[in-house]
Amino acid sequence: MKLLNEILGTRYPVIQGGMANIATGRFAAACANAGAVGLIGTGGIRTAEELRNEIRTARELAPEKEDGYKPVIGVNLMLMNPATDDFVKVCIEEKVSVVTTGAGNPGKYMADFKAAGIKVIPVIGAPILAQHVEKLGADAVIAEGCESGGHVGEMTTMALVPQTVDSVDIPVIAAGGVADNRQFKAALALGACGVQIGTALLASPECPIHENYKEALLKAKGSDAIVTGRIGGTPVRVLKNQMTVQYLKQEKAGADKMELEKYTLGSLRRAVFEGDVKTGSLMSGQVCGQLHDIRPVAEILEDITQM
Amino acid sequence: MDFEAVKEIIVDTLACDEEKVTADARFIEDLEVDSLSLVELHMALEDSLGHSIPDGEIGKLQTVQELVDYCNK
Numbered sequence: 001m002k003l004l005n006e007i008l009g010t011r012y013p014v015i016q017g018g019m020a021n022i023a024t025g026r027f028a029a030a031c032a033n034a035g036a037v038g039l040i041g042t043g044g045i046r047t048a049e050e051l052r053n054e055i056r057t058a059r060e061l062a063p064e065k066e067d068g069y070k071p072v073i074g075v076n077l078m079l080m081n082p083a084t085d086d087f088v089k090v091c092i093e094e095k096v097s098v099v100t101t102g103a104g105n106p107g108k109y110m111a112d113f114k115a116a117g118i119k120v121i122p123v124i125g126a127p128i129l130a131q132h133v134e135k136l137g138a139d140a141v142i143a144e145g146c147e148s149g150g151h152v153g154e155m156t157t158m159a160l161v162p163q164t165v166d167s168v169d170i171p172v173i174a175a176g177g178v179a180d181n182r183q184f185k186a187a188l189a190l191g192a193c194g195v196q197i198g199t200a201l202l203a204s205p206e207c208p209i210h211e212n213y214k215e216a217l218l219k220a221k222g223s224d225a226i227v228t229g230r231i232g233g234t235p236v237r238v239l240k241n242q243m244t245v246q247y248l249k250q251e252k253a254g255a256d257k258m259e260l261e262k263y264t265l266g267s268l269r270r271a272v273f274e275g276d277v278k279t280g281s282l283m284s285g286q287v288c289g290q291l292h293d294i295r296p297v298a299e300i301l302e303d304i305t306q307m
Numbered sequence: 308m309d310f311e312a313v314k315e316i317i318v319d320t321l322a323c324d325e326e327k328v329t330a331d332a333r334f335i336e337d338l339e340v341d342s343l344s345l346v347e348l349h350m351a352l353e354d355s356l357g358h359s360i361p362d363g364e365i366g367k368l369q370t371v372q373e374l375v376d377y378c379n380k
């Protein structure tokens with residue numbers, strides 16, 4: 001089996017998750033320079049020009065190295081975003097190497113991406129979805145288990161990855177719950193060709209989240225990363241705090257969507273930019289319990305991927 | 308495929324109450340179809356029909372009757 005680094009030309013078989021508001025062009029460049037695929041997250045991006053700027057920033061900060069190594073930059077598209085048509089155009093014009101997709105069906109864009117030579121890697125949370133996107137022409141899939149931070153599905157990485165590997169012929173990348181070398185090797189043992197990492201990369205000096213958010217991650221135990229929104233159908237894994245506890249209480253009491261939105265509106269931005277750890281939404285995976293230091297991205301990646 | 312055959316597939320894939328699957332039941336509002344179950348339905352119908360269905364077609368249909376008509380086109 002080919003490893004992801006052989007498929008994409010990176011140093012490590014690792015994709016840095018395209019985290020909304022966090023994975024800027026600058027952060028993607030840092031991860032790409034360190035040897036992973038650096039993804040720009042479009043979750044907080046509003047216009048096509050903004051995205052173009054982020055891509056260009058990433059390119060500028062991650063130029064070809066003296067030894068000939070070419071850092072790999074990609075974009076994460078959230079397909080329910082109304083600006084997706086424009087974002088797709090920008091990805092093609094700027095010739096990014098890889099596009100990962102979430103929250104919807106990438107079928108409509110597949111032909112254009114293929115024609116531009118861009119690899120398309122949808123994020124899936126169930127094996128049947130992997131089969132579906134394989135038929136549409138996906139180059140690989142990211143099987144993301146519910147240990148992960150951010151929006152989650154039902155299945156765990158441990159159950160999802162081997163079942164996905166068995167149900168498709170394209171390469172499978174494991175995501176959710178990988179923060180050290182044991183988990184990396186476990187992912188490969190499950191049949192994955194590489195991993196996508198989110199939470200572990202938040203605890204780095206390069207990551208642009210507020211210091212308070214980083215501190216909260218270092219302090220958190222694995223069991224502090226809880227899921228809100230299960231009942232309403234938009235489950236998100238976040239750190240327990242005043243806001244999320246209130247949210248869960250209201251949700252259980254049967255509050256409607258509008259009422260619940262009062263809690264979450266703008267809460268990710270509050271956490272990321274203002275460091276509001278009480279009422280902000282501190283998205284995090286369960287691996288937060290393994291993070292004890294702020295370490296450079298290069299060091300994190302090197303440690304995780306030891307063979 | 309007649310109404311009963313389509314209904315059986317719907318009940319099977321959505322694990323919904325049989326009685327809810329009437330001709331004018333709406334997928335999203337009445338049967339609570341989400342993106343995952345939509346794909347499951349798509350794949351199950353392909354298996355029964357024995358041919359592939361273009362991507363996105365099933366998602367355009369709103370009611371059970373529309374799906375029955377689609378399957379018999």
Ligand SMILES: Cc1cc2nc3c(=O)[nH]c(=O)nc-3n(C[C@H](O)[C@H](O)[C@H](O)COP(=O)(O)O)c2cc1C
Nearest residue numbers: 017018019020043148149150176177198199283285
């Ligand atoms: C703070 C945060 C924000 C995220 N936002 C996104 C996003 O906007 N789009 C996406 O595809 N994945 C998002 N993810 C998921 C990551 O891309 C990745 O799949 C996940 O973090 C892997 O699991 P881990 O957190 O256990 O490493 C996010 C994850 C975190 C922790």
